[in-house]
Amino acid sequence: MSVQAYGAAGVPEIDSAPTQEVVWHHRHLLDVDALTWPEIELIMRTTDEMKGILARPIRKVPALNGRRVTTLFYEASTRTRVSFETAARNLSADVVSISTATSSVTKGESLVDTIRTLEALGAEILVMRHSVSGAPYLAAEVFGGHVLNGGDGWHAHPTQALLDLYTMRQHLPGGDLRGRKVAIVGDILHSRVARSNIWSLTAAGADLWLCGPATLLRGMDRWATAWGDGAIPGHGRFHVTSDVEVAVRDADVVMALRIQRERMQGGLLPSLREYAARFGLNAERVSLAKPEAIVMHPGPMNEGVEIAPDVAVSGRAVITEQVANGVAVRMALLYLLAGAHETGRPHDAHSGEAIR
Amino acid sequence: MSPRAKTTGAASAAGPKVGEVVERFELEKAWLVDPVSGREGPGEIVVRDGVLESVVWLEGEEAQGVTDKGVVVGPGFFDLHAHFREPGFEDAETVASGSAAAAHGGYTTVAVMPNTSPALDDPGVLERIRSASRASGSPVEILAFGAVSAGRAGEQLSAMGELADAGVIGYSDDGAPVKTPKLLRSALLYAGMLGLPVVEHAEDIELTAAAEAHDGYVASILGLQGWPAAAEVNAVSRDLGVLADALADEPRARLHLTHLSTAASLDLVRRARAAGLPVTCDVTPHHLALADEWIAGSRRWSWEALSADGGSRDPWADGALTAWPYNTSLRVNPPLRTAADAAACLAALLDGTASAVVTDHAPHTVVDKEVEFGRASNGISGIETALGVLLALVDAGKLSLAGAIAALTTGPAAIVAGWPAAAATPAARKRGLTEGAPADLVVFDRADRWAVTEASLLSKGKNSPLIGRELSGRVLLTIAGGKLAYEDPQA
Numbered sequence: 001m002s003v004q005a006y007g008a009a010g011v012p013e014i015d016s017a018p019t020q021e022v023v024w025h026h027r028h029l030l031d032v033d034a035l036t037w038p039e040i041e042l043i044m045r046t047t048d049e050m051k052g053i054l055a056r057p058i059r060k061v062p063a064l065n066g067r068r069v070t071t072l073f074y075e076a077s078t079r080t081r082v083s084f085e086t087a088a089r090n091l092s093a094d095v096v097s098i099s100t101a102t103s104s105v106t107k108g109e110s111l112v113d114t115i116r117t118l119e120a121l122g123a124e125i126l127v128m129r130h131s132v133s134g135a136p137y138l139a140a141e142v143f144g145g146h147v148l149n150g151g152d153g154w155h156a157h158p159t160q161a162l163l164d165l166y167t168m169r170q171h172l173p174g175g176d177l178r179g180r181k182v183a184i185v186g187d188i189l190h191s192r193v194a195r196s197n198i199w200s201l202t203a204a205g206a207d208l209w210l211c212g213p214a215t216l217l218r219g220m221d222r223w224a225t226a227w228g229d230g231a232i233p234g235h236g237r238f239h240v241t242s243d244v245e246v247a248v249r250d251a252d253v254v255m256a257l258r259i260q261r262e263r264m265q266g267g268l269l270p271s272l273r274e275y276a277a278r279f280g281l282n283a284e285r286v287s288l289a290k291p292e293a294i295v296m297h298p299g300p301m302n303e304g305v306e307i308a309p310d311v312a313v314s315g316r317a318v319i320t321e322q323v324a325n326g327v328a329v330r331m332a333l334l335y336l337l338a339g340a341h342e343t344g345r346p347h348d349a350h351s352g353e354a355i356r
Numbered sequence: 357m358s359p360r361a362k363t364t365g366a367a368s369a370a371g372p373k374v375g376e377v378v379e380r381f382e383l384e385k386a387w388l389v390d391p392v393s394g395r396e397g398p399g400e401i402v403v404r405d406g407v408l409e410s411v412v413w414l415e416g417e418e419a420q421g422v423t424d425k426g427v428v429v430g431p432g433f434f435d436l437h438a439h440f441r442e443p444g445f446e447d448a449e450t451v452a453s454g455s456a457a458a459a460h461g462g463y464t465t466v467a468v469m470p471n472t473s474p475a476l477d478d479p480g481v482l483e484r485i486r487s488a489s490r491a492s493g494s495p496v497e498i499l500a501f502g503a504v505s506a507g508r509a510g511e512q513l514s515a516m517g518e519l520a521d522a523g524v525i526g527y528s529d530d531g532a533p534v535k536t537p538k539l540l541r542s543a544l545l546y547a548g549m550l551g552l553p554v555v556e557h558a559e560d561i562e563l564t565a566a567a568e569a570h571d572g573y574v575a576s577i578l579g580l581q582g583w584p585a586a587a588e589v590n591a592v593s594r595d596l597g598v599l600a601d602a603l604a605d606e607p608r609a610r611l612h613l614t615h616l617s618t619a620a621s622l623d624l625v626r627r628a629r630a631a632g633l634p635v636t637c638d639v640t641p642h643h644l645a646l647a648d649e650w651i652a653g654s655r656r657w658s659w660e661a662l663s664a665d666g667g668s669r670d671p672w673a674d675g676a677l678t679a680w681p682y683n684t685s686l687r688v689n690p691p692l693r694t695a696a697d698a699a700a701c702l703a704a705l706l707d708g709t710a711s712a713v714v715t716d717h718a719p720h721t722v723v724d725k726e727v728e729f730g731r732a733s734n735g736i737s738g739i740e741t742a743l744g745v746l747l748a749l750v751d752a753g754k755l756s757l758a759g760a761i762a763a764l765t766t767g768p769a770a771i772v773a774g775w776p777a778a779a780a781t782p783a784a785r786k787r788g789l790t791e792g793a794p795a796d797l798v799v800f801d802r803a804d805r806w807a808v809t810e811a812s813l814l815s816k817g818k819n820s821p822l823i824g825r826e827l828s829g830r831v832l833l834t835i836a837g838g839k840l841a842y843e844d845p846q847a
Binding site for chain 2: 112130132133135137155195220231
């Protein structure tokens with residue numbers, strides 16, 4: 001077995017089972033807020049390895065052979081679920097897939113009972129998507145294995161933020177985001193993608209700008225103000241604006257977020273047409289960004305609303321790369337979590353350290 | 357129990373059982389607090405045949421070594437706002453378990469809210485509660501608020517007159533606000549005619565639909581749907597406006613705003629009281645001592661989360677997040693607010709805008725709390741921890757010991773005394789250490805810390821965010837109406 005060294009943290013060759021050499025002590029991945037920058041870099045390097053596997057003619061390695069991954073999705077999702085399941089199968093894990101439409105959840109079973117049942121059925125790694133913020137934290141409290149958050153409410157979508165970060169690094173010289181301007185435009189208020197990206201991109205040192213109509217930016221200004229003076233160790237400041245041109249001008253990365261039709265019923269937006277006219281990423285607005293800037297979208301897209309069709313398929317768009325990188329990032333995380341030291345109850349994983 | 361104390365009761369040489377008359381109880385060299393006379397200091401008490409026979413204030417050498425940091429004696433506490441869940445939700449609490457919990461918390465009188473099932477909207481339900489109280493054997497006095505509206509549905513008035521005849525001390529649709537300003541106006545007039553108040557849970561439910569946590573920095577980061585301060589401010593201004601209007605027709609109309617939680621709404625009450633409106637309000641221990649940052653995993657008291665300029669400190673910046681986030685025992689209505697709002701609750705208590713601390717004791721079953729944060733029932737099981745939380749304020753120098761005890765005794769009694777029909781009833785009696793009156797008192801030890809655990813709480817509701825924490829002021833003895841209500845097993 002050849003071991004490729006990465007500084008202090010050794011990552012073993014992926015074809016072998018995870019070993020203690022992996023310096024990774026998180027039992028769960030619930031959000032990126034709990035990760036230090038070196039840990040994020042470890043994920044990025046491990047993702048590089050996974051990309052190597054995905055480039056092979058046969059994309060399957062035995063790293064998680066016999067390990068049991070269960071995906072539990074309480075919200076409809078195509079790409080995230082398929083991405084996780086593909087990632088798990090690429091690592092030879094056994095995958096059980098549960099959606100609420102076909103489970104006892106429709107009979108009124110509580111989340112806690114469902115988790116306990118899945119554990120009794122042998123689930124080791126639980127990938128969970130839930131519409132209520134914080135639900136994976138409850139799952140992690142009762143589940144004996146590992147919980148990987150596949151998105152909770154408005155709160156967090158850590159694998160999306162990490163695949164976004166990975167994709168940005170691929171396109172920036174030296175993979176360095178420090179000082180690079182990243183503009184995220186759309187429905188920030190309801191976005192778990194935006195919240196997780198705030199943690200990861202401020203850790204990466206990016207010049208982060210969040211942009212949207214005032215109704216969809218609620219609460220973000222006070223957050224940005226609180227962090228404005230570099231208050232949070234390991235995280236820089238970020239900016240909030242309703243002026244899309246200010247956000248996009250000279251950006252290295254421009255990301256659009258999905259606008260949902262329900263927002264009109266909630267009285268938050270006059271119309272999709274007005275949104276598209278004022279905030280949609282069209283060719284003219286994207287031209288304000290740097291010439292080499294990339295355009296991203298976590299999907300699924302409403303073409304013609306938050307992003308113009310020609311922008312979505314332009315040479316700048318890296319949206320399908322995001323999807324491909326998503327599989328590699330999720331392989332990396334499954335791999336790291338499966339090798340994490342067993343530390344008992346989730347509280348112990350932090351051994352008195354602050355849980356960020 | 358120290359210093360020297362001896363309790364004997366009617367039935368056994370080993371001491372009385374709960375519900376039995378305390379034949380003889382003597383306590384030497386304790387710190388007595390009498391909020392009626394305003395006096396506190398070293399003293400001794402003797403209870404004989406259920407009567408507080410003597411209260412002796414010690415001076416000079418006799419008083420030496422007795423401080424307010426040890427065993428304290430005060431009048432039994434009066435909770436103006438609790439939920440004992442009976443009838444209808446006996447899995448969460450019963451009158452018996454609630455009474456036991458109350459006595460463990462030092463309470464001898466509890467006013468229960470009418471959001472039972474069926475709602476307490478006619479005298480039959482009140483009789484069920486009274487009968488459950490009698491059957492429990494607990495001497496804790498149970499008072500009740502009747503519902504404002506039939507079935508708490510917000511459509512038509514409850515059987516207000518019959519409820520008054522049966523002895524309710526006021527009306528509330530608590531758990532929700534009185535649905536419409538029009539109904540509130542009728543309720544204030546009709547209740548005013550009866551000499552009783554409307555007790556209002558002030559919430560603009562349009563603004564709080566689907567809300568999960570105080571609309572602030574913490575909710576923004578945690579992705580929780582915001583519960584704006586404006587929801588309470590709007591409701592309070594509606595209520596004050598309707599009260600002013602109703603008073604023109606019925607000068608005996610009275611409004612009591614319960615569990616206020618924001619600086620802005622308390623300020624509205626402060627100004628209304630200064631203008632002479634007959635409005636009173638109360639605050640809860642959790643809104644005084646906890647802040648929304650607890651949901652993120654902070655466990656510091658609200659005053660420790662206050663910045664020098666009176667704003668809220670950042671628990672992320674401070675590295676103050678030590679507990680698992682999204683603990684559903686912190687989901688409560690109104691929600692935990694900012695440290696600055698908690699400071700405003702304290703300021704309101706200190707300047708008399710709020711004259712009582714009430715527990716809003718809201719026990720829930722595991723089924724209702726061991727769920728996703730946004731789906732958990734609102735409420736904190738708090739009747740056993742109220743004293744300990746107020747003593748934390750005292751320990752921090754934010755509140756005097758006498759002030760804390762007054763907020764639990766004479767404060768609520770004075771509110772009730774302001775309601776014409778209740779003023780002459782025992783509910784409004786002065787709650788002091790009065791010689792010759794039935795013994796109604798609590799003895800606790802500030803030097804004795806106790807661990808809040810599921811096992812140490814007598815309430816069926818284990819939904820306390822303080823579980824796992826130690827509080828000072830272990831209650832050693834509670835005597836209600838001359839009868840034993842609680843005695844510490846180790847005492």
